[in-house]
Amino acid sequence: MDTGRREALLRAMLDELVAKGYRGLSVEAAIRAARVSLAEFEADFGSKDECLYAAYQSLADRFVARASARCDAAEPWPERVRTGLSALLEELAGEPRLALALTRAFPGIGPATYERYVDLLERFVPLMEEGRAYSEVEEELPGEVELLAVGAAEAIIFSEVDAGRAGRLPTMLPEILFSVLVPFMGPERAADEMRSAAAAT
Amino acid sequence: MAECSAEKGFIATAVEDVLARANVPRESFESHFNSTEDCASAAFNKLASEMLATLSIAQESAAAKGNPTVPIKAVLEMLAARPAFSHLGLIGFRQGGTRRMYEAYDSAARVLALMMERALQESGDPGPSYAHARAALGGAEALLRRELAAGRAATLPSLLPDFVYAALVPFVGQREALRQAIEAAGGAAEEDDGHRAT
Numbered sequence: 001m002d003t004g005r006r007e008a009l010l011r012a013m014l015d016e017l018v019a020k021g022y023r024g025l026s027v028e029a030a031i032r033a034a035r036v037s038l039a040e041f042e043a044d045f046g047s048k049d050e051c052l053y054a055a056y057q058s059l060a061d062r063f064v065a066r067a068s069a070r071c072d073a074a075e076p077w078p079e080r081v082r083t084g085l086s087a088l089l090e091e092l093a094g095e096p097r098l099a100l101a102l103t104r105a106f107p108g109i110g111p112a113t114y115e116r117y118v119d120l121l122e123r124f125v126p127l128m129e130e131g132r133a134y135s136e137v138e139e140e141l142p143g144e145v146e147l148l149a150v151g152a153a154e155a156i157i158f159s160e161v162d163a164g165r166a167g168r169l170p171t172m173l174p175e176i177l178f179s180v181l182v183p184f185m186g187p188e189r190a191a192d193e194m195r196s197a198a199a200a201t
Numbered sequence: 202m203a204e205c206s207a208e209k210g211f212i213a214t215a216v217e218d219v220l221a222r223a224n225v226p227r228e229s230f231e232s233h234f235n236s237t238e239d240c241a242s243a244a245f246n247k248l249a250s251e252m253l254a255t256l257s258i259a260q261e262s263a264a265a266k267g268n269p270t271v272p273i274k275a276v277l278e279m280l281a282a283r284p285a286f287s288h289l290g291l292i293g294f295r296q297g298g299t300r301r302m303y304e305a306y307d308s309a310a311r312v313l314a315l316m317m318e319r320a321l322q323e324s325g326d327p328g329p330s331y332a333h334a335r336a337a338l339g340g341a342e343a344l345l346r347r348e349l350a351a352g353r354a355a356t357l358p359s360l361l362p363d364f365v366y367a368a369l370v371p372f373v374g375q376r377e378a379l380r381q382a383i384e385a386a387g388g389a390a391e392e393d394d395g396h397r398a399t
Contacts, residue, residue, distance in 0.1 A: 022212060108297040110210025111350065117296070118347050137375050142382055144344055144363040151343020152336045152367075162303065179336035183367065186375040187333075 001040045009034035009041070010055035014101040017052065022109045027051070056106045056113070059098060060120045066091045068127065077130045078185070078193050082177055084127065085153070089169040089176070092157065096166035103158050124150045131184030145183045152179035174198040202240045203285035211241060211293045211302075238299055241289060245302070248283065248290040249309050255279045256313075260320060269320070270365045270385045277357045277364060280345065284354035291346055314338050317368070333371040340367040362386040 001009070012030040020026070027048050031041050045051035067088040075083070092099040107117035128146035135141055142148075153176050160169055169176075174197040181190040205214040205222055214237055220230055234240040259275035280287040294306035314334040341364050348357055362382040370378035 104296055108210075108212070110213055110297070111208070114210075114292060114296065114350055118350050121343060121347075135375060137379050139379055139383070141375075141379070142363040142366045144360065145366065147344055147347065148340030148363065148367045150340075152340040154343055155335065155339025159307070175336075179339065179371075182336070182371045183340065183375075187371055188374070 001036060001044050005034055005036055005040075006044065007058075009036050009051070010058050011098075013048075013051050013055045014059065014106070015097060017105045018097050018100050021105070025052075052106065052109075053113075053116070056101070056116055059102055060116070060123070063088060063091060063102060064120070064123050067124070077134060078181060081127075081131070081180055082173070082193065082197055085177055085180065086170065086173055089157075089173055092161065093167050093169045096161070096164070099161045099166045103161050121147070121150050121154060128180075128184075131181070134185050134189075136186050136189070141183070149180045149183050152182075155179075171201070173201060202237065203244045203289040206241060206293045206297070207285045207288035211237070211289070211297045238302065241293065241298065241302065242305065244286055245290050245294055245305055248286045249305075251279060251283075252276060252309075253312075256316060260316075263320075269369070270361070270381055270388075272320075273364050273368055274358070274361055274385065277361060280349075281354050281357040284349065284352075287345075287354055288349045291342065291349060295346075310335075310338065310342075337368050337371050 012033040016025045016030045031038060067084040107114045125146040128149050132141055156176050160166060174194040177197050178190045178194040181193050202219050205218045216230060216237055220227055255275050256272050259272035263269055263271035294302045317334040362385050365385045366378050366382040369381055
């Protein structure tokens with residue numbers, strides 16, 4: 001299967017999942033939409049689950065890549081977080097169905113798929129580690145502070161996507177940025193960054 | 202119900218699974234519940250009621266002792282003692298169930314955020330807001346869910362300093378949040394020593 005049709009199939013599987021849920025998902029409908037034969041599907045994936053996992057992996061890679069791609073390493077860390085977050089929010093806003101697949105439809109299938117969602121969140125943790133250098137206290141910050149920052153952003157993103165409001169996520173950049181920065185920089189400096197982001201949008 | 206859902210996911214849990222796990226006849230299940238969703242909702246309501254009761258008692262104690270970390274510790278211990286219920290409530294209801302289940306989860310999270318906002322207002326903090334409380338809860342929830350998904354509910358109380366820091370930092374700043382987190386860690390260590398000595 002060539003790359004273009006493979007991508008179309010993975011997309012069609014996620015569309016089916018969002019539209020019909022895991023139990024209602026029809027592999028036949030997905031392969032029809034992607035113009036892929038059953039033989040090709042079986043040769044590449046073998047099963048509905050294997051194809052779904054591949055689709056989710058590809059989707060997660062895409063969102064993580066978009067969040068990291070526009071970050072200029074020369075910029076100070078808070079600005080890189082803002083740029084990456086902005087790119088991620090634009091991406092989610094532009095693809096609300098894929099955003100639902102990413103946050104709810106796939107992770108909700110069961111413990112094994114939920115584990116992939118936790119893995120996805122953990123992929124953002126290394127991008128946060130540099131934030132420790134911006135702390136205003138000398139003592140080491142708690143061990144899980146990076147995940148706390150990622151989780152605060154995820155909570156807002158999740159509830160907007162789930163409510164069908166993914167399209168407004170880019171306008172929420174300032175408050176989401178505040179949530180991410182506050183564990184590393186404290187409320188005053190995080191609020192400064194929030195105001196700066198609001199002025200720039 | 203909660204155990205089956207934690208193991209297989211809510212979607213894959215059938216009434217038969219619940220009957221076999223609880224060792225009850227179908228008639229007994231049907232006399233109480235119309236569906237697995239109905240049964241899960243009863244489990245969720247039980248967890249939410251226990252959490253609110255735990256919080257209410259702990260907040261009184263926190264006010265009396267002047268220690269705002271008491272409710273956080275109490276909730277972590279409660280969740281650690283009920284791993285399957287916690288898994289169903291925090292993961293199943295949020296991401297693994299029906300729309301109605303998510304709405305129940307979302308309502309409970311909003312109540313918690315409002316309680317947190319009110320508690321901080323009563324403590325005299327000048328600038329607490331609902332949005333800050335929701336953000337603080339969001340970080341804590343991500344940590345809770347990671348531990349529950351990995352089957353590590355028992356370790357939750359040991360992460361008290363992280364939860365204290367997450368809950369307080371948007372409101373009181375890094376220095377005070379970290380001071381409270383370190384104090385909470387010290388208190389937990391003292392309790393451990395006390396348990397070992399007895």
